[in-house]
Amino acid sequence: MKDFDEGQIELVETDEYISQQGLISSATSLIPANTPIVCTRMAVGRVAVAPMDVAINQDLKALFPTASTDTRYLLRLADYAKPRAEAVSVGSTVKGIKVADYLNIEVPLAPPSHQAKIAEILDTLDAAIRGTEAVVAKLKAMKQGLLQDLLTRGIDANGDLRLPQPEAPHLYKQTPLGWLPKEWGLSVMGDVAESIIDGPFGSNLKTAHYVETPGVRVVRLQNIQDGYFDDTEKAFIRERHAAQLSRHEVVAGDVLIASLGDDGHPVGRACLYPDHLDPGINKADCFRFRGRSSCRNGYAMLFLNGTGARRQARGFEQGVTMKRMNLENLRKVRISLPAPDEQKRIEIRAAAIDAAHDNALVELDKLRLLKTGLMDDLLTGRTPVTALL
Numbered sequence: 001m002k003d004f005d006e007g008q009i010e011l012v013e014t015d016e017y018i019s020q021q022g023l024i025s026s027a028t029s030l031i032p033a034n035t036p037i038v039c040t041r042m043a044v045g046r047v048a049v050a051p052m053d054v055a056i057n058q059d060l061k062a063l064f065p066t067a068s069t070d071t072r073y074l075l076r077l078a079d080y081a082k083p084r085a086e087a088v089s090v091g092s093t094v095k096g097i098k099v100a101d102y103l104n105i106e107v108p109l110a111p112p113s114h115q116a117k118i119a120e121i122l123d124t125l126d127a128a129i130r131g132t133e134a135v136v137a138k139l140k141a142m143k144q145g146l147l148q149d150l151l152t153r154g155i156d157a158n159g160d161l162r163l164p165q166p167e168a169p170h171l172y173k174q175t176p177l178g179w180l181p182k183e184w185g186l187s188v189m190g191d192v193a194e195s196i197i198d199g200p201f202g203s204n205l206k207t208a209h210y211v212e213t214p215g216v217r218v219v220r221l222q223n224i225q226d227g228y229f230d231d232t233e234k235a236f237i238r239e240r241h242a243a244q245l246s247r248h249e250v251v252a253g254d255v256l257i258a259s260l261g262d263d264g265h266p267v268g269r270a271c272l273y274p275d276h277l278d279p280g281i282n283k284a285d286c287f288r289f290r291g292r293s294s295c296r297n298g299y300a301m302l303f304l305n306g307t308g309a310r311r312q313a314r315g316f317e318q319g320v321t322m323k324r325m326n327l328e329n330l331r332k333v334r335i336s337l338p339a340p341d342e343q344k345r346i347e348i349r350a351a352a353i354d355a356a357h358d359n360a361l362v363e364l365d366k367l368r369l370l371k372t373g374l375m376d377d378l379l380t381g382r383t384p385v386t387a388l389l
Helices: 020-025 071-080 082-088 099-103 112-152 239-244 297-304 307-316 327-332 340-380
Strands: 029-031 037-039 054-056 060-062 172-175 178-181 185-188 193-197 216-219 255-258 270-272 280-282 286-291 334-337
Touching (some): 054 060, 071 082, 071 112, 112 178, 112 307, 193 327, 216 239, 270 297, 280 286, 286 297, 297 334, 307 327
Parallel strands (some): 216 280
Antiparallel strands (some): 029 054, 037 060, 185 334, 193 286, 255 270, 255 286
């Protein structure tokens, strides 16, 4: 069951294996390659096929098609039936479904002459989705690697990354942040800040102050992601209340920094407050940074999301479950300082790969949405397969 990832119907490999002797002496069954296998316990309804023979345990059942049913089409029907299987599963802690109940789930059935084509269309979409997922993963890895290079090698006057330090040691100097270009300075966040503040204290801004009718935006911890502002969750306070908290105002281009984090959301992650949003107020647990002329906001945001700043943030963390960094320690974080014009070149290069990554994500969302709609239409007959031929 643990090999069945959400949304993935092709099993490339499994976490565990069984020997031939173990197979003979156990109660498990060997299922032929390319046979649909469905989860009947825990991840109820998830279905997949493997390109090789596999052994299954009691939480899984193999689906063998009738003579008039295409195997790949049966796989798609089982995937279509997943929400219905979940709905009739039973159990408080661990959900499960009886085989009889699963087999009684009603599904539409296309004529045998259409089944293979329906499966082929959906397989083609899945292949496109997997390809785009690979592009997204590659761009994400490139983005992380490029950021490290930009923050340690920079962009020279010709618009090129400097050669790495081992290849051009004369271009670098040793610093507390490691090898950096000789032209770069070194400072701390507190010294390069025109202003750096945290959110309003305690009762000055709390959930009870939020209003349904949009007023002034409140920036909260969940809005601050690694390099981008997540606008999914919105909160507002009345303009009169915001006027009393004007010291904590954030405007377009300000750097927002998270003072709290966990394993999936690191302390010190940063983003810029978007240009399209009106001025807002930052809440407690969110820092707002504005740089002096020597430190561009965009560069500061990139630096805070780099490995050098993250390493320092971990050294300042306090707490067990939720990690925290206070404003005093944020001011102590060392930051490398290229000249402002080079900072801008670094921002532009980072933005270019960000855009490519974001475009790939948009394309992936479109393909997934297309698959969801088309699968439902094809399997229910709302869109005849002949209309796509």
